[in-house]
Amino acid sequence: MSPYSKDYPYHFQRPVFLAINESCMIxxxxxxxxxKLKAVILGTAQSSGPIPTIDEAYDPKSIEHIKAxxxxxEADMVKEMEGFAxxxxxxxxxVYRPEVLKDCNQIFARDIAFVIEDKMFHANILPDREREFVxxxxxxDKIDPKKIVRPPEEAHIEGGDVMPWNDHIFIGTYSGADYASYITARTNREAVEFIRGMFPHKTVKSFELRKSNTDPKENALHLDCCFQPVGKDKxxxxxxxxxxxxxxxxxVDFFGSENIFEIxxxxxxxxxxxxxxxxxxxxVSEKSFTRLNNWLRDQGFTxxxxxxxxxxxxxGLLRCSTMPLIRA
Structure with missing residues (x-):
């Protein structure tokens, strides 16, 4: 279902065809x-709603903290996100922020969309999260509608699994026969093939990720939970x-073992x-990541x-709560 359809409450409807003001286009x-980052969407923790039930949680780490x-x-999360801003x-x-929806967790902007080259992909996410995109x-409203792409319904994909890297696109996936049984499996093989078809001039490399509904230490929810490039070659x-x-x-071979920080x-x-x-x-890093932050500084990073x-x-953390729009 399109987020612009009549099936959405009137409050969330947006016109598909807009009078485009070229001067304010993104x-x-x-x-x-x-x-170098020029423009980004940063999610919001405002009005994030009550503590979810275990059945409503999307991942094992949230379940762990609900039980504990x-x-x-909300106030603590709002403070953290304002520090990031x-x-x-x-x-x-x-910095763009979403419209605040009542009792809706809108922190993880990376889940709902991602940009590759000059196209924004509207991620096929969990159905009850569609209004986050709207x-x-x-x-x-500032993007040429022709540049907003919705993958076919069978292609499940979230932005945390997608990493453009020059002439490569790295994608995390899970293609096991038990895919449907994992709430933590977010990107499937059909999505990988869809992205491959959209960017035939790039090398699209997929990675099978470890999934668990119950143990957060054995679960890579997205590719960015176990891998991320930094700098130009690390x-x-x-x-x-x-x-x-x-x-x-x-x-390891692509970046070189000497450029890898293994966690x-x-x-x-x-x-x-x-x-x-x-x-x-x-x-930008969490202040408690002492070993990583020291390594980054040793490599010359601020x-x-x-x-x-x-x-x-x-x-989810810093990358999960952002959705870059423009890098120079």
Whole structure:
């Protein structure tokens, strides 16, 4: 169902064909993960709703904190996200925020859409999250409608699994016969083939990810939970997140073992690989990631440390809560 259809409440309807004001258009441009950021959507924790029930949770880490009574409070998450916004403003980045929907978790903007080159892909996500996409209408209204692409219904995909990297596109997937039994399996083989067809001039490389509905330390919810490039030639990597060792080794060989920061299971659980690059020289990271942050500084990066540990309790961190629109 299209988010613009009559089946959506009137409040969320947006016109498909708009009178385009060329002077205020957003010219999408994303070809990698680290070039200088010009514009980004940052999610919001405002009005994120009551603590979900276990049945309503989308991932094992959230379930863990629901059971323990440590699920994050809205006020704490709002404070963390505003700290992230301040870093963007420090570096002159244009920051867009979603329309706040009542009692709706809109933190993870990366889930609902992603940009490759000059196209925005409307992710096929969990059906009850569709209205999150409509809530970014302040951005959608500034994009040429022909540049907004919806994959076919059978292609399940979320932005956390998609990483443009110059002439490559890395995609996390799960293609087991039990795909439907995993709430944590978000991107399927049909989506990989769809992206491959959209970008025949690029090498689209997929990676089978380890999935668990119950153990967050054995679950790579998205590719960015076990891998992320930083700078121009380095990467953060967690071997156990990959089901196929040869696919893990592909990334080691691609970046070079000397350029890899390997994280362990506990660090993966804390979301060490889910940092965010503002430029090839500047990385935003959680302040408690001491070992990673020290390594980044040793490699010559400027590390902007912020508090984001409460948001991490929902098995997402800095990259998950952003959706870059323009990198120079």
């Amino acid at each position: 010219e999408l441009n994303i070809v990698d993960e680290t070039s 009574g440590t699920y994050p409070k 301040q870093v963007f403003h420090k570096y002159g980045v244009d 809530a970014i209408h302040n951005v959608l 990467a953060i990597l967690h071997k156990n997140g990959f089901l196929v060792e040869e696919e893990y080794q592909y990334l 362990d299971k506990e660090e993966m659980y804390q979301m060490f690989s889910n940092v965010f690059s503002i430029s090839p020289e500047v990385v 590390v902007e440390e912020i508090s984001y540990a409460e948001i991490a309790k929902q098995e």
